[in-house]
Amino acid sequence: MESNDTPAMEDVSQAVSSKYARYHTLDLPRISSVEFPLAISTKKHSIVRAIEMCGGIEDVKQALDNSTEPSVTDKGLELFLNNGLSPVDPWDDATSSARKPFFNEHPIIGKRVPFRDDSIVLKITMPEGTLEKNGNDVAKALRSLDSKDVCATPVAVVNNTIKFREMSDFQVILDNVPAAREFQKSFGSLDWQNIKKFIDSVPDNDSRPQDNINNIILDRSVKSPNCDFQLPPPPRFSMVGYPLQYKYKGNPFAVKKENGDHEVKGSYLKNYQLFVHDMSPELKVPVEPQDKLLEIYNQAKQSGVYPGTKKESKFFEALEECLAILRSLFEKRPIWVKRHLDGLIPKNVYHTLKIALALLSYRFTMGPWRNTYIKFGVDPRSSSEYAKYQTEYFKIERKLLESATVRKNIPKPPPLVFESDTKDGIDSRFRFDGTRIPWYLMLQIDLLLDEPNIAEVYEKVEYLDKPNEVTGWFTALDLAKIRRIVKYELGCMVQGRYEFNKYKLKYFKSMLFFKESMMNNNGENTDVDGDTNMDRDKNPDDITQDDDEENNGVEAGEDEETLQEKEDAESDNMKVSVMKDISDDEQDEPEDDFDVNNATFQDIIGKIRRLDPELADKYSRDLSGLVNIAKLYD
Numbered sequence: 001m002e003s004n005d006t007p008a009m010e011d012v013s014q015a016v017s018s019k020y021a022r023y024h025t026l027d028l029p030r031i032s033s034v035e036f037p038l039a040i041s042t043k044k045h046s047i048v049r050a051i052e053m054c055g056g057i058e059d060v061k062q063a064l065d066n067s068t069e070p071s072v073t074d075k076g077l078e079l080f081l082n083n084g085l086s087p088v089d090p091w092d093d094a095t096s097s098a099r100k101p102f103f104n105e106h107p108i109i110g111k112r113v114p115f116r117d118d119s120i121v122l123k124i125t126m127p128e129g130t131l132e133k134n135g136n137d138v139a140k141a142l143r144s145l146d147s148k149d150v151c152a153t154p155v156a157v158v159n160n161t162i163k164f165r166e167m168s169d170f171q172v173i174l175d176n177v178p179a180a181r182e183f184q185k186s187f188g189s190l191d192w193q194n195i196k197k198f199i200d201s202v203p204d205n206d207s208r209p210q211d212n213i214n215n216i217i218l219d220r221s222v223k224s225p226n227c228d229f230q231l232p233p234p235p236r237f238s239m240v241g242y243p244l245q246y247k248y249k250g251n252p253f254a255v256k257k258e259n260g261d262h263e264v265k266g267s268y269l270k271n272y273q274l275f276v277h278d279m280s281p282e283l284k285v286p287v288e289p290q291d292k293l294l295e296i297y298n299q300a301k302q303s304g305v306y307p308g309t310k311k312e313s314k315f316f317e318a319l320e321e322c323l324a325i326l327r328s329l330f331e332k333r334p335i336w337v338k339r340h341l342d343g344l345i346p347k348n349v350y351h352t353l354k355i356a357l358a359l360l361s362y363r364f365t366m367g368p369w370r371n372t373y374i375k376f377g378v379d380p381r382s383s384s385e386y387a388k389y390q391t392e393y394f395k396i397e398r399k400l401l402e403s404a405t406v407r408k409n410i411p412k413p414p415p416l417v418f419e420s421d422t423k424d425g426i427d428s429r430f431r432f433d434g435t436r437i438p439w440y441l442m443l444q445i446d447l448l449l450d451e452p453n454i455a456e457v458y459e460k461v462e463y464l465d466k467p468n469e470v471t472g473w474f475t476a477l478d479l480a481k482i483r484r485i486v487k488y489e490l491g492c493m494v495q496g497r498y499e500f501n502k503y504k505l506k507y508f509k510s511m512l513f514f515k516e517s518m519m520n521n522n523g524e525n526t527d528v529d530g531d532t533n534m535d536r537d538k539n540p541d542d543i544t545q546d547d548d549e550e551n552n553g554v555e556a557g558e559d560e561e562t563l564q565e566k567e568d569a570e571s572d573n574m575k576v577s578v579m580k581d582i583s584d585d586e587q588d589e590p591e592d593d594f595d596v597n598n599a600t601f602q603d604i605i606g607k608i609r610r611l612d613p614e615l616a617d618k619y620s621r622d623l624s625g626l627v628n629i630a631k632l633y634d
Helices: 006-019 044-052 057-063 138-143 178-189 192-201 210-214 291-303 315-332 347-360 384-389 404-409 452-459 476-494 502-509 560-571 601-611 613-622 629-633
Strands: 030-035 077-079 108-125 151-164 254-256 262-264 274-276 361-364 373-375 391-396 442-444 554-556
Touching: 030 108, 057 077, 178 192, 291 347, 315 347, 347 361, 391 476, 404 476, 452 476, 452 502, 476 502, 476 554, 601 613
Parallel strands: 030 151, 274 361
Antiparallel strands: 077 108, 108 151, 254 262, 361 373, 391 442, 391 554
């Protein structure tokens, strides 16, 4: 049948074909492949050798068998990097010229990954000689041709691939070491007669084992130098089979030029932040920044240009403005968390914040004020008035975060630069008041006091005479009460519950011991016959963590941002080195270090007196000391 529309239809067809690529069906044969981590040429001997390195064609076929799904029992395909020749006896002198295996040779395991990374095999045809003109570079050759001169046709789909993702390891060859030869001939052969012969040759009591080493005859004909250590190498040098993911990120200032080279645009300025890695009483806190930073800053004051920056950038002017703001803030509050400062520094000078902080403050990398910025000259260990600036860390357990509901209840963190809703003060969304989840779970104590129950505990705290590295100015019990309340209420709020159990809160506030296991059960550990239930009778010294009744998936810890800050602290700038010189008399022996096996009679009486003074007095009157157990049998 003919139609007057035929020419028009042809025009449409041509237009469509010129605009869209040609349609191909994927009803093609499915094939398997092996991705070798090797440089294999198209020559037959190269391909054959690669297959032999995997044990032969039958092993490859078995590994690629589509009849069974991959499982944990799948051994995969073993690739021996040094197994390119037929197996020979490496200790047979007749085959000494042949390849000898490494002493600790082990393969790389390749796993089958079906239906996850399908690939299409294309057959590309182009005018003869085009590939050679472009240095056998297919991509370059295709770019040099017009699309009409190239034909690409799919011929197969690769849907079953073995990939090698393990790392290869160091391997050692010990052909010329007598000890290795003896081991391979005996235990390496797995033949009992050879093993028995080797065992019989070893003296029962060798009074001079070093003679065996001194009398070794080394083979000087080998190219590699010998040593006379008769110790085999470890079976594996690397403890992991797969490379670690270091979350590497490229330099954001680096750009790639047309010639392929990379160039860094802009400059880095070292902030020279001063870190203190010691909490000993002899430590004198810093009163000024590092000498190098002072030198740079004084040079900038004279020239008006901060070294490493250009005058047009006005970096020094922005730094001076940031310093003025920070000086005012440090007058109001001597200890800050950087995340809180982010909302108080204007955006136009924020890029100078780290250098400004280094000019005005130092940081502890340990103890209760870790990762805070402390004004130079201020020692938080000098007075209990600095107890309210101690930091506490909380985190939501990953298992809980897997719930979409929980993730929805957790507020998104603030942007890097934001404006605080409190003038010249910490944004209210950083505070914990029991009615909403704070923006940031690294909380200073004074940010918890809006919660009535914590405020009630805080009003009754009794500070220590001297702060310690673990709890700062607080006793372990007072700090445990605060932590328990925060963990309980946070756990409820992340799960969408804002009505708290008043009896639990009352229990937390009235705790008598900071560990559940230290409580006196008043006979509750006995059964109906009055015998002690040993399963429930725990030694408090053996408990390393709080036996929390209910944490609701929240625990004290450090979030990822805090961990990153600690890594920065470990790798950045110089440390304050303090020599420790504390005599034994000046050191208070911690209670947990009590050793009943080495304690004196008075030490044991003192230990008993803390729990039961009357019983201690009775033992002091009736007992005169301790008797060595060995003398009981004399």
